[in-house]
Amino acid sequence: xxxxxxxxxxxxxxxxxxxxxxxxxxxxxxxxxxxxxxxxxxxxxxxxxxxxxxxxxxxxxxxxxxxxxxxxxxxxxxxxxxxxxxxxxxxxxxxxxxxxxxxxxxxxxxxxxxxxxxxxxxxxxxxxxxxxxxxxxxxxxxxxxxxxxxxxxxxxxxxxxxxxxxxxxxxxxxxxxxxxxxxxxxxxxxxxxxxxxxxxxxxxxxxxxxxxxxxxxxxxxxxxxxxxxxxxxxxxxxxxxxxxxxxxxxxxxxxxxxxxxxxxxxxxxxxxxxxxxxxxxxxxxxxxxxxxxxxxxxxxxxxxxxxxxxxxxxxxxxxxxxxxxxxxxxxxxxxxxxxxxxxxxxxxxxxxxxxxxxxxxxxxxxxxxxxxxxxxxxxxxxxxxxxxxxxxxxxxxxxxxxxxxxxxxxxxxxxxxxxxxxxxxxxxxxxxxxxxxxxxxxxxxxxxxxxxxxxxxxxxxxxxxxxxxxxxxxxxxxxxxxxxxxxxxxxxxxxxxxxxxxxxxxxxxxxxxxxxxxxxx
Amino acid sequence: xxxxxxxxxxxxxxxxxxxxxxxxxxxxxxxxxxxxxxxxxxxxxxxxxxxxxxxxxxxxxxxxxxxxxxxxxxxxxxxxxxxxxxxxxxxxxxxxxxxxxxxxxxxxxxxxxxxxxxxxxxxxxxxxxxxxxxxxxxxxxxxxxxxxxxxxxxxxxxxxxxxxxxxxxxxxxxxxxxxxxxxxxxxxxxxxxxxxxxxxxxxxxxxxxxxxxxxxxxxxxxxxxxxxxxxxxxxxxxxxxxxxxxxxxxxxxxxxxxxxxxxxxxxxxxxxxxxxxxxxxxxxxxxxxxxxxxxxxxxxxxxxxxxxxxxxxxxxxxxxxxxxxxxxxxxxxxxxxxxxxxxxxxxxxxxxxxxxxxxxxxxxxxxxxxxxxxxxxxxxxxxxxxxxxxxxxxx
Numbered sequence: 001x002x003x004x005x006x007x008x009x010x011x012x013x014x015x016x017x018x019x020x021x022x023x024x025x026x027x028x029x030x031x032x033x034x035x036x037x038x039x040x041x042x043x044x045x046x047x048x049x050x051x052x053x054x055x056x057x058x059x060x061x062x063x064x065x066x067x068x069x070x071x072x073x074x075x076x077x078x079x080x081x082x083x084x085x086x087x088x089x090x091x092x093x094x095x096x097x098x099x100x101x102x103x104x105x106x107x108x109x110x111x112x113x114x115x116x117x118x119x120x121x122x123x124x125x126x127x128x129x130x131x132x133x134x135x136x137x138x139x140x141x142x143x144x145x146x147x148x149x150x151x152x153x154x155x156x157x158x159x160x161x162x163x164x165x166x167x168x169x170x171x172x173x174x175x176x177x178x179x180x181x182x183x184x185x186x187x188x189x190x191x192x193x194x195x196x197x198x199x200x201x202x203x204x205x206x207x208x209x210x211x212x213x214x215x216x217x218x219x220x221x222x223x224x225x226x227x228x229x230x231x232x233x234x235x236x237x238x239x240x241x242x243x244x245x246x247x248x249x250x251x252x253x254x255x256x257x258x259x260x261x262x263x264x265x266x267x268x269x270x271x272x273x274x275x276x277x278x279x280x281x282x283x284x285x286x287x288x289x290x291x292x293x294x295x296x297x298x299x300x301x302x303x304x305x306x307x308x309x310x311x312x313x314x315x316x317x318x319x320x321x322x323x324x325x326x327x328x329x330x331x332x333x334x335x336x337x338x339x340x341x342x343x344x345x346x347x348x349x350x351x352x353x354x355x356x357x358x359x360x361x362x363x364x365x366x367x368x369x370x371x372x373x374x375x376x377x378x379x380x381x382x383x384x385x386x387x388x389x390x391x392x393x394x395x396x397x398x399x400x401x402x403x404x405x406x407x408x409x410x411x412x413x414x415x416x417x418x419x420x421x422x423x424x425x426x427x428x429x430x431x432x433x434x435x436x437x438x439x440x441x442x443x444x445x446x447x448x449x450x451x452x453x454x455x456x457x458x459x460x461x462x463x464x465x466x467x468x469x470x471x472x473x474x475x476x477x478x479x480x481x482x483x484x485x486x487x488x489x490x491x492x493x494x495x496x497x498x499x500x501x502x503x504x505x506x507x508x509x510x511x512x513x514x515x516x517x518x519x520x521x
Numbered sequence: 522x523x524x525x526x527x528x529x530x531x532x533x534x535x536x537x538x539x540x541x542x543x544x545x546x547x548x549x550x551x552x553x554x555x556x557x558x559x560x561x562x563x564x565x566x567x568x569x570x571x572x573x574x575x576x577x578x579x580x581x582x583x584x585x586x587x588x589x590x591x592x593x594x595x596x597x598x599x600x601x602x603x604x605x606x607x608x609x610x611x612x613x614x615x616x617x618x619x620x621x622x623x624x625x626x627x628x629x630x631x632x633x634x635x636x637x638x639x640x641x642x643x644x645x646x647x648x649x650x651x652x653x654x655x656x657x658x659x660x661x662x663x664x665x666x667x668x669x670x671x672x673x674x675x676x677x678x679x680x681x682x683x684x685x686x687x688x689x690x691x692x693x694x695x696x697x698x699x700x701x702x703x704x705x706x707x708x709x710x711x712x713x714x715x716x717x718x719x720x721x722x723x724x725x726x727x728x729x730x731x732x733x734x735x736x737x738x739x740x741x742x743x744x745x746x747x748x749x750x751x752x753x754x755x756x757x758x759x760x761x762x763x764x765x766x767x768x769x770x771x772x773x774x775x776x777x778x779x780x781x782x783x784x785x786x787x788x789x790x791x792x793x794x795x796x797x798x799x800x801x802x803x804x805x806x807x808x809x810x811x812x813x814x815x816x817x818x819x820x821x822x823x824x825x826x827x828x829x830x831x832x833x834x835x836x837x838x839x840x841x842x843x844x845x846x847x848x849x850x851x852x853x854x855x856x857x858x859x860x861x862x863x864x865x866x867x868x869x870x871x872x873x874x875x876x877x878x879x880x881x882x883x884x885x886x887x888x889x890x891x892x893x894x895x896x897x898x899x900x901x902x903x904x905x906x907x908x909x910x911x912x913x914x915x916x
Binding site: 120125128129132176179220232239245417419426427429439440441442443444445446448449452494495497498501502507510511514515516 | 634636638642653656675678679680682689690691692693702703707710711713714715716717718720722723724726727728730731784785834835836
C-alpha cells in the first residue's frame, strides 16, 4: 500500500492533491515516501543531479529527460544553445505579445525625448504632473516587459546555460533602469547588446555594450566631449568591464581613455552639420552616434600605446588594447568562475580559463568549455549559494513544470523583496556573485518567508496580467517526481529529519524550499 | 552570543580595549542612528537663511516667508541668520528649545558629480573620493567592526552600502511589520536544518530578529487595539525604529526617499513641506519612542547633496552641493546652528549655483564618533581614512 501510493503520487498530480487535501493522513504517507529510498531506475545519480542543478537554473523533468536521452556532451551543447532549442509554444506566444518584441527603440527614445520637452514646456502644474505620471507608467511598463521576457526564458528555455549567461553578462555590464530614459532601453540593451554575444568573442560584447544608448546614458558618456570630458564610463570600462581594479592602470590611462571616448554618444534627432573633412568619420546606428565635432583627435597614451587622430577607430583600437591585456583574460575568467564555480575559484582553474581566453582571442564559449570540463567544476558542485534569481527560478521550475505561468508580477515582486530586481542595481558594479552578498540574517529570513509564500500558493502566477479572472489558488506539489529523482537522494539526514517534522503539505513545502540543499547549487 | 548579552557586557564595561576592540563607555551617548534622505533634499527651504535678501531674490515662487509674528506661514527665527520652516515647527521647535536639536549647514561630501548614485555611494562608503572605491566597505560597517558594544542594524530591505563589510549585519525593514511567518516550532525546525551549517548564526539571528521585532511591536498592536490614533508612513516606521533600538541595538541606519524636487516643490506649503513635516513628526516620535534612552542617543540626518540655491524654471530646484545636516539627541549640546558658516549671497555660492561644503561630513562624523566612543586616531583612520576629525562640541 505504501509503495503503491508512492508510485501513484509520482504519476498523478490529481491524486496527490486529493491526498494532500486529506491533511494529516496524507502527511503520514508523504513522510513515508520521503523516507523511502528513491528507486534506482528513474533517479539520476546524485552527482548527475548536482551537475544538472549547477548547469541549469534548477532541475526539472524536461532537463532530466533530455539529459538521459542525449548524454552529457550533447546535453551541454543543448544547454549552451549550440543545438537548436526553442521555447514552449505557449511561452513564445506570451513573448510575441509583448510591445518590446515589436518596438523600434530609436523611435521609443525619440518619443520619450519629445514628450519630456513637451511636459517641461507645460505651464499648468496639475497637467504637468499628470503628463509625467503617464510617461512614467509607460516607462515602467516597458521595463517590466523586459523583466517578464527575461524571466519567462529563464524558467522555460531549454538552453538554460545560455540564459544564465545572459543574466551574468547583463549583470557584468550592469545598467540601472531608473536612470535617465533607461526604462525605454533595457529591453533592447539585453536583446541586442548582450544576448547575441554571450557565447561569442568578448571584444564584440564590449563593443556592443559600448555602442548602446543604455550604457552611454547610464555611465554618462553621452555627455563626454572634447573640452567637457567625463571620465565616468572610461573608468568603469577598465575597472568593471575589462581589467579589474587591481590591473595596474593609472589615472592617466583613465583620462586617456576618456579622451578617446569623447564624441561617443546618442542622437535621436537629425544628423549635425559637419565640416566636410569630418563627414566620413561621422557614425550613426539607430540612436547611437559618433560625432567627430565632439571628439578629441589629439594623440593619447593608453597603457603604453599611442592612440589618436582617427575618430571612432580610436575607440575600437582602445577596446582591442584592453581585451588583449593579460589582466582582461584573468578578469573575465575570475568573474565567470565566481558565478559558476565558487566564490573563491581555484587559481589553477582560473589560469586554464585565462589561457583559453588568450588562445582563442576571447572566445567565451571556449572559456565556458574549459570551465565546465574541469575537475574543479565537478568538485565544486553543491557549494554555491543561490542568488535570489537562481533561488526563485529554481523554485518555480520545481513547482510548476508543465503549467506555463501567465503572470510574472509575483516573480518580479519576489525578486524585489529579495533585493535582486532585474535592471535594478543602482551601482555599475552589478549584483554580488558570492554568498556574502545574499546570506545576511535579514536576507535569509526574508528568503524563508518567500519560501513559505511559494510553498503555500501560486501567489498570482496564473492570474491573467490584465487582472481579469483570477485563477484558483492551491499550493504547488513539490514532492513530485523531479523531487524524488533529483533532490531527495541528496538530502542530508538533518534535512530529512526536519522535513519529517512537517505537519502539513504547505509546511513541508516551505521547509524544503528553506533547506540548505535547495539553497545551494 | 546574543545581542542583548553583548549590550549588557558593554554597559558594564568602562572604556576598555580588549584585543584591539573597544567596549562602549557608559557615560557617553551609546546609540547612533543615521537617517539618510535619498534624493537630495532642498535644505534652504528647511533651514531658511532669512538674513539673506538674495535668498528671496533667488526664489520668487518658492521662498519660505520671513519670520513675522503675524504670519503663521512664516519661518521661525533660530538666530539672526537662520529660521526654521513652518512645516516642522510644531515637531522640532520644542526639541530645538530643549537643546536636543542642532543644524549643521554647509555640510556634505567633496564629491562634485551632482549624481545621486555617485554621491550617495561616496557618502556611504566614507572613503576618500579621489581614491579607488571599495564597494564592500561602508563606514558604518567599519565602525561596527571596531565596536563590540552597540549591535548594528539596518532598517532597510537590503543591506545598504554603508553597512557592507565583513561582519554579518542584520537588516529588516519596518515599513510593514506583520506577524512572524513562522511560529516557535517552525523556527526551531528551520534552525535545526542549519544546526551544523556555516549559515547557522545567520539563520538563527534572522529568525530571532523577526520574533524580536514582533515582540517589540506588541506595544503598538495593543495601543491600536485600544483605538489609539494610528500613525502612518515614516512616523510609524520611526516609532518602531525607536522601540527596537531602545531594546537592543546601538548602531542603526534608515533611509527616506522622495526628496528630488525638480518640479513644483512649493514654499511654506507644498510637496517639500509635506515631506518635511512627515519627517519631523517621525523624528519627534522616534525621540519619544526611545524613552529614557533618548538621553544616550544621537541621530544624524543627512542627504547626498543640497540643491541649487536659485529656483529653476519649474518651481523646483536641481542637484546642488552643500547640504544642511540635522543632529538630534537627548543629551547633545544643541539648540544652535553649528559648524563653519558664511554669509549667503551670490558671491559665496559654490560654482555660482550651490551651497559650498565647509563642513566635510567625514570630519564631522569622525569627531562625533570620537566623542561618543573615545575612538583613537588609528581607529578613526580606519573608519574615515585620511579625514581629520572635527569636534563641533555637540556631543
